[in-house]
Amino acid sequence: MLQQAQKLLKQYYGYSSFRNGQNDIISSVLAGNDVLGIMPTGGGKSICYQIPALLLPGTTLVISPLISLMKDQIDTLDSMGIPATFINSSLTYPEVENRIQKAGKGLYKLLYIAPERLEMERFMVLLQKLTISMVAIDEAHCISQWGHDFRPSYRSISTLLKMLPERPIVAAFTATATPEVVDDIVNSLSLHNTNVFRNGFDRPNLTYTVTRVADKKDYMKQWIAGRVKEAGIIYAATRKDVDSIYEYLYKSGVSVGKYHAGLSDKERNEAQEKFLFDDVRVMVASNAFGMGIDKSNVRYVLHYNMPRNMEAYYQEAGRAGRDGEPSECVLLFSPQDIMIQKFLIEQSQLPPDRKANESKKLQSMIDYCHTPRCLRSYILQYFGEKDTPQSCGNCSQCNDTRERVNMTKDAQMIFSCILRMRERYGVTLVASVLKGSKLKKLIDLGFEQLPTYGLLAHHAEKTIISRINALIAEGYLMITEGQYPVVKLQTIAGAVLKGTEEVWLKPEDNVAPASVKRS
Numbered sequence: 357m358l359q360q361a362q363k364l365l366k367q368y369y370g371y372s373s374f375r376n377g378q379n380d381i382i383s384s385v386l387a388g389n390d391v392l393g394i395m396p397t398g399g400g401k402s403i404c405y406q407i408p409a410l411l412l413p414g415t416t417l418v419i420s421p422l423i424s425l426m427k428d429q430i431d432t433l434d435s436m437g438i439p440a441t442f443i444n445s446s447l448t449y450p451e452v453e454n455r456i457q458k459a460g461k462g463l464y465k466l467l468y469i470a471p472e473r474l475e476m477e478r479f480m481v482l483l484q485k486l487t488i489s490m491v492a493i494d495e496a497h498c499i500s501q502w503g504h505d506f507r508p509s510y511r512s513i514s515t516l517l518k519m520l521p522e523r524p525i526v527a528a529f530t531a532t533a534t535p536e537v538v539d540d541i542v543n544s545l546s547l548h549n550t551n552v553f554r555n556g557f558d559r560p561n562l563t564y565t566v567t568r569v570a571d572k573k574d575y576m577k578q579w580i581a582g583r584v585k586e587a588g589i590i591y592a593a594t595r596k597d598v599d600s601i602y603e604y605l606y607k608s609g610v611s612v613g614k615y616h617a618g619l620s621d622k623e624r625n626e627a628q629e630k631f632l633f634d635d636v637r638v639m640v641a642s643n644a645f646g647m648g649i650d651k652s653n654v655r656y657v658l659h660y661n662m663p664r665n666m667e668a669y670y671q672e673a674g675r676a677g678r679d680g681e682p683s684e685c686v687l688l689f690s691p692q693d694i695m696i697q698k699f700l701i702e703q704s705q706l707p708p709d710r711k712a713n714e715s716k717k718l719q720s721m722i723d724y725c726h727t728p729r730c731l732r733s734y735i736l737q738y739f740g741e742k743d744t745p746q747s748c749g750n751c752s753q754c755n756d757t758r759e760r761v762n763m764t765k766d767a768q769m770i771f772s773c774i775l776r777m778r779e780r781y782g783v784t785l786v787a788s789v790l791k792g793s794k795l796k797k798l799i800d801l802g803f804e805q806l807p808t809y810g811l812l813a814h815h816a817e818k819t820i821i822s823r824i825n826a827l828i829a830e831g832y833l834m835i836t837e838g839q840y841p842v843v844k845l846q847t848i849a850g851a852v853l854k855g856t857e858e859v860w861l862k863p864e865d866n867v868a869p870a871s872v873k874r875s
């Protein structure tokens with residue numbers, strides 16, 4: 357079967373081989389198993405269900421929430437000679453009837469629908485009359501409340517699977533890989549013998565950098581000045597930041613546009629078009645920008661703030677270098693970013709368990725900003741890939757030639773302070789005690805009396821915070837899950853306190869400065 361699949365790949369798509377992972381997924385589907393493919397955008401998931409669709413009898417139903425992309429996808433399939441169509445709310449009723457009838461005659465190998473269709477009983481009845489061998493589900497995380505884009509209509513997919521006269525093979529795809537979401541997808545769809553595949557998260561042409569700079573705006577200005585001909589995106593956390601960065605760059609004479617949810621549809625469309633057609637080089641945007649846009653020659657993505665989690669960062673940074681050319685992803689970290697994100701979680705309307713989950717994901721993002729290890733392998737491990745490289749030679753950590761220094765003494769003071777505070781407080785309060793701050797809460801709790809009070813007073817408070825975060829990222833400390841995460845010691849920290857282990861970290865802003873100009 358796989359040989360046949362390979363032939364079709366050449367015949368229809370013109371590619372000579374499958375990408376890593378594509379053949380595993382296709383073999384598994386063709387053997388009759390349900391699959392869950394965890395792949396990033398652009399990882400090549402379409403082929404994973406389109407080729408089996410050509411080999412299986414009847415029609416493959418593709419459920420996708422991206423209505424705006426359906427027509428393009430069908431046009432592409434059309435041009436390759438693969439019979440396919442879509443049904444969504446953009447069609448008139450007679451046209452829907454017409455397409456359903458044709459589908460009933462087996463004229464399409466693929467039928468794309470929006471999930472909302474499944475909430476219409478009449479439509480479900482019509483589907484029962486088709487021969488559906490496979491149901492492919494795009495953006496499958498939408499079925500999960502833990503995902504970032506829960507859509508109740510996705511719940512109807514399991515009703516559909518039960519209603520169909522023969523249970524089809526189910527192939528679900530998502531770029532969100534957290535265990536909660538994976539479990540939710542498998543359970544909500546009652547998947548059978550599911551094979552879970554995680555693949556394609558590596559983007560070898562992207563250089564990852566985390567850096568701390570004194571003046572972020574000035575840094576960006578210089579960065580852009582070193583790349584006047586190149587297109588890039590700058591992401592900022594709030595509309596206010598987008599506006600102010602835009603103003604700053606505009607006044608500096610940069611060819612710049614802006615995009616956030618506070619602008620009118622018209623303004624946003626115009627900004628997007630200009631960027632797509634290279635009328636403006638730099639787009640300053642909130643996270644509202646980028647869904648579904650596909651500009652291949654974005655040479656860099658700068659993050660003015662740390663995003664809320666690794667999924668968001670990966671997706672936004674991943675908009676660089678779609679054409680495979682070398683491109684850069686730079687995160688301009690500042691400790692303030694942690695406060696912003698914590699505040700946003702606190703203020704959200706989420707129930708406590710979801711808030712706890714968001715905090716946990718935020719912690720992984722904070723760790724990314726503090727790890728002294730290879731950033732690429734950190735990303736790949738986060739997304740669950742196996743066989744990740746020790747070092748990639750193409751990230752700010754791998755390129756950081758500075759030696760680690762012995763920080764055992766500071767680490768011991770931090771650990772002992774946490775113990776004296778009975779491991780019941782968060783990073784910020786621990787840092788305040790070590791700094792010897794006069795914070796009222798700290799004094800009310802009697803921490804002024806601790807022998808560790810003010811032990812690190814010679815450091816700036818944000819230096820202490822970042823050192824604690826580095827110790828978390830290195831596994832000496834842990835942050836508990838829950839709504840009020842507290843910092844605790846890991847076993848190895850005990851050994852450091854006893855003096856049997858040493859702690860070696862990179863010097864304070866433990867990240868090498870990124871080269872601002874291209875050489």
Ligand code: ADP
Pocket residue numbers: 371372373374375378395396397398399400401402403
């Ligand atoms: P996704 O749906 O995962 O976002 P696509 O299926 O659209 O990604 O694939 C992304 C790009 O990679 C497309 O241009 C596609 O043609 C290309 N591609 C997919 N599989 C292969 C392959 N085996 N060899 C070469 N290019 C591929």
Ligand code: ZN
Pocket residue numbers: 729730731732733747748749750751752753754
């Ligand atoms: Zn690396």
